[in-house]
Amino acid sequence: MAVMHSWMPVLVLFTSLLAAPVIFLLSEEQHRVRTAVNLGAAVIKLVLVCVMIAGIYLGISYEMRFPVVKGVDFILRADALGVLFAGLSSLLWLLTTIYAIGYLEGSPNRSRFFGFFSLCVTSTLGIAYAGNLFTFILFYELLTLSTYPLVVHRGTQKALAAGRRYLQYTLSGGVLLVAGAVMLHAVAGELSFGDWRYLEGIAAGKEPWLTAVFFLLIAGLGVKAAMVPLHGWLPSAMVAPAPVSALLHAVAVVKAGAFGIVRVVYDVYGMSLSFSMGLLDVLAVMSCITIVYGSARALSQTEIKRRLAFSTVSQVSYIMLGVSIFHPLGAVAGLAHLVHQGLMKITLFFCAGNYAETLGIHFVGELGGTGRRMPITSIAFTAAAFGMIGVPPAVGFISKWYLGTGAAGAAMYWVIPVLAASSVLNAAYFLPLVYRIWFGARDEEWPHEQDIGRLETSAALLWPPVATAVFSVGAGLLAGLPFSPVFWATRIAYEVYLP
């Protein structure tokens, strides 16, 4: 049984890693086989991750470790925080796969797309299960490389430019991250995640070095997490197909950055050391700037996906803000928002993709009348948008609640106006969309209407956003139930990271 436990994380990675070459080798026409492999891998992965979540709940530890060179280990380990991210990613991966199958129906290069898609998820799960910075960086860079072909999938001039920009940003970020990790190794020796008590013990006298390392790591991770001023790649990367945007914004890339920051603060430095060295205050200010900046920029975007992209810039920083609040409730907020933001944002991107794919709508001004033409998609969009604004019962409110009360508990009162302002700004850029969808007039034809599916659009495009919308509302309405994101986040915050 113990052997089984140590192989579990590897097994989870292998489901999609093995799927990738199989898909690459399939010809374009083998539609059914590819779909079967894709969905089979996604379902198996989800089941395995669920088993591991239950296992962690019962106190089983899953770890696979071997030395790469002396003093540097390769560690795959599932801990409570890791499975939180893995659970989110594998659930959303399944839905995104279904969506992508529907979205790319009949378009070229699908084998290439789904091959890299699988690699991308492998790396995400690797990030989730990485047990030290070395392993983390390995998968982090792999993620960069495997998402590039997805961003440039369409091969247009604009897509290639966005891809270049993406690589410039993320590879530079990677360099900083590696530099930080090497420096940390030089200062403190081999550390695996969770050794923060050890680092706390030897920190005396090394504060300047540790501070420098901290900011190197944060800067490296902040690129993917799209913290201002490192966010430039994200809005331009929205030229990618909708499922890729969903992947970038909710499942993998941006999340990997935010997750890395959570790891650095909680697992490398530890809550109390980061706090006593004054690092959290800086992080809090940086995230607040990002929150307000992203929302303010979103206001003036006329393209739907671009508006959503700036909204991501803002919303992901809630995670960092939660992490930087030195209070257990702040930690709960940060960890729970990791999941919450993913659920809501993926819904919005799915819906935006549906409008674009079914009706050819890309701009805010064209949304009039969509509520009548595509009511189910529009309901899902509305639910997620209200969630983003922070209106209960959707999960966005739960995040804001814990952020705000945590900030008040930690005597960081200035955070509260930031949250309120962000809510008002969120409303200011989401409600016009909602208004147009339901009350906007439509007199002319749709820009590019396709008659797909029996309902308002094809089933593969329709049900994933419905599912994620139900999750985003349900996880908020029933936040008190066991295994809700908040329940799990509370468990992690209080049992693992509290000093």
Place this chain on the structure above:
Amino acid sequence: MTDAAIAAINAPIVFRVLILSAVCWPLVLAAASAGLHFYRLVYGAPSVLLWNRPWFGALWMSAPIPALAAAFAGGDPVVMDWLLMGGIWTTEGMRGILLVFMAVLWTAAGVHAHGYMAQKEAGKGRAGNAAPRRLFRFAALWQASMAGCFLLVVAADIPGFYLGYALMTFSAWMLVIHDGTDAARRGGFAYIVMAVIGEGMILAGFLWGAGIAETILLAEMRDGMSGSGFVLPVSALLWAGFGIKAGIAGLHVWLPMAHPVAPAPASAVLSGAMIKAGMIGWMYTLPIGLAALPALGGVAVSVGLAGAFGAAVYGSMQRNPKVVLAYSSVSQMGMITALFGIGLLDAGLWPALSPVLLLFAVHHGLNKGALFLGTAVTDRPASIPAGVKWIGLLLPAASLAGVFGSGLTVKWAVKSVLYDGGYLLFSFLLTLAAIGTSLLMIRALVLQHRDQRAAHNKITEPAAARVVAGWLACVIAALFLPWWMGMTEPIAAIPPIKELPGIVWPAAAGAAIFLAVSRGIRSAGVLRNAAREEVPRLPEGDLWALYAGVAGRIARAAEKPAAYFEHGLDRINRFGQRASAFAAKLLPMLNRWEPFFRVWAGVLMVLAAGMLLFVLAAFS
């Protein structure tokens, strides 16, 4: 709340079911109506006929019944751990009274709305398709905002309360813009802008207050924050945030723009029930009676009085009866705000003041509801004798003016509490404000009378029986309010005869002023009369234009710093690009040096070794 305390609470199952269905039954109906709305979109099947079927009417009118039953049944708080962060619903104390009030008003308005909407949508001459679609959309939003109203009354936990408040606010937005006219869109815009600002302030207040009190319960937040050093900013946020809904002067601008443009029954619940949600928010959250907040109290008293007088003057110059009624709401809420201010100033007076305020609020809610419902009765030829009609219209107006029914009770109660507290000047000012109320009431009735003839020329179909029934029910409920509600205990229901002149004179004064002014205007000349259409209209929403201008100016002023910031980011970005371009140039340069290194490698190495030795020797 401790686990033991929660375990001790075990509400009987019947009450559990009742209170749950008080909120959930309207929501179920809302979902069903939304389903019909969308079914209509796709398949086009249900028609106006379905709406008028008796069973649909019965279902529609049953929405507030569980709430009514729950309020009268009463029971221990119901705890739901699974809901949000832990829900606790109760009808104890003032919550029971408020729930009865809300349920009665929604029932009456619901009966009214069922007939009103059917006539309105069917008679619009729209393509046969649009009417049922719009009807069922109205139904869904109507029931959703009703559920929100009930939830915010019964929820004792902050998230539940905020959920109800938000559900009500956002559903009602769509009720305001239902008609889709330009005025409706403008009103809806003003409504949502102010509502969102209010939600932001309320959220900030809740997060702050609940954070320092470390609780999710409204009552514990009040206790916890009253002892902390931040009681003033938190209270100010909550006061202003809820104040937007309550229509306090300065933040009221959306109200006269939004309330009149909604369909009549929606105006009735907006002005009767939803406006009270702001006041309920104050009652549940502000630490009145626990801590004295003189600064906030002073502001509340002045703002309240300013609203009471200002709205009366401005409102009586309006030409649309519904706008006049909306301004009357601002004026009445001004009085309530000022009374709240007294409570904030003088914590000792609060125990006596709070039941009076509750009665005032319920009294205003039902009477104003009746008045708004009444506007639909004069729009069409009535199916009842004119005498009954005008008595029915007059009664709630007289009651609000303080000369009849519940109005007498409220006036008397307010007066005696203020007298006991020694606030004689304030009491006198409120009396003066009552002159304004009667002015507004007379103005509204006169306008209704003036408009009805023109309206009847256009529409010949008499008002549906449901419209009249709902309206009359509301009138009667309002009239006998102090008795059927069992609120007679703390206050004598009928003032002593010798006090009557002191209570009634402002109404008489208002009537005299109205007569004098209108006589004066009429005798000012035939000329003015001929040019009446050219007398400039005072825009409803008075300060809205000013605010919009200021907001636009601020936005333009912010453009410059924003551009600078953006420019700075661009430079960072360009620097990064230049750096990577430089790195790319470095590579060919290295290529050029490559042959040189190959040839001179040995020499270079010897040189380097020599230098190293030299350095070592020099420093050892």
